[in-house]
Amino acid sequence: DTGVSQNPRHKITKRGQNVTFRCDPISEHNRLYWYRQTLGQGPEFLTYFQNEAQLEKSRLLSDRFSAERPKGSFSTLEIQRTEQGDSAMYLCASGRGSSTGPSPGYTFGSGTRLTVV
Amino acid sequence: LAKTTQPISMDSYEGQEVNITCSHNNIATNDYITWYQQFPSQGPRFIIQGYKTKVTNEVASLFIPADRKSSTLSLPRVSLSDTAVYYCLVGGNTGGFKTIFGAGTRLFVKA
Numbered sequence: 001d002t003g004v005s006q007n008p009r010h011k012i013t014k015r016g017q018n019v020t021f022r023c024d025p026i027s028e029h030n031r032l033y034w035y036r037q038t039l040g041q042g043p044e045f046l047t048y049f050q051n052e053a054q055l056e057k058s059r060l061l062s063d064r065f066s067a068e069r070p071k072g073s074f075s076t077l078e079i080q081r082t083e084q085g086d087s088a089m090y091l092c093a094s095g096r097g098s099s100t101g102p103s104p105g106y107t108f109g110s111g112t113r114l115t116v117v
Numbered sequence: 118l119a120k121t122t123q124p125i126s127m128d129s130y131e132g133q134e135v136n137i138t139c140s141h142n143n144i145a146t147n148d149y150i151t152w153y154q155q156f157p158s159q160g161p162r163f164i165i166q167g168y169k170t171k172v173t174n175e176v177a178s179l180f181i182p183a184d185r186k187s188s189t190l191s192l193p194r195v196s197l198s199d200t201a202v203y204y205c206l207v208g209g210n211t212g213g214f215k216t217i218f219g220a221g222t223r224l225f226v227k228a
Contacts (some may be wrong), residue, residue, distance in 0.1 A: 108160025
């Protein structure tokens with residue numbers, strides 16, 4: 001168990017460019033979440049996958065954002081035509097969920113810090 | 118989804134017990150209470166989870182009264198390395214458990 005891995009750790013991009021982040025969850029975890037966190041705030045939910053199915057998307061996730069989780073393994077988050085307001089830490093978390101019982105505590109990655117200049 | 122209210126910040130000294138209380142008046146029957154810890158430039162780390170009464174693990178204790186409208190995270194004998202932001206969350210296993218983080222409580226532990 002190597003934890004949740006996110007790449008890259010840091011990304012600086014020019015406004016208008018597209019960026020893609022990758023998350024490798026803990027292998028046996030079927031649930032995967034993406035969050036965005038700005039300085040001084042708690043993480044904001046973006047989207048959620050159970051296996052390969054994207055089951056929920058936040059209204060924060062504009063049309064410029066898209067996430068995939070092919071084959072229920074790693075996930076990618078793409079931001080098209082980046083804006084300065086997209087500058088934030090993007091966090092991925094994974095967990096082992098079931099239809100009954102308590103919600104699991106999730107394991108977070110260290111995040112990808114995006115700076116749009 | 119139940120919202121939570123926590124103190125914005127707290128100060129403590131090394132060796133003291135710290136209690137952080139979270140209010141969640143609208144908690145639903147199937148909601149659990151979960152606490153996370155976050156250090157700068159790192160993702161949140163799961164600390165403890167409970168449904169009612171008391172839960173204890175090697176890191177902390179979680180006290181939940183009978184009405185479940187609040188909960189208290191207790192950190193025994195804190196050290197400087199416990200300086201972090203602590204988040205209280207409530208949520209259930211239905212609907213994909215869309216976890217909502219508040220602003221958290223910034224704990225400063227002084228020598």
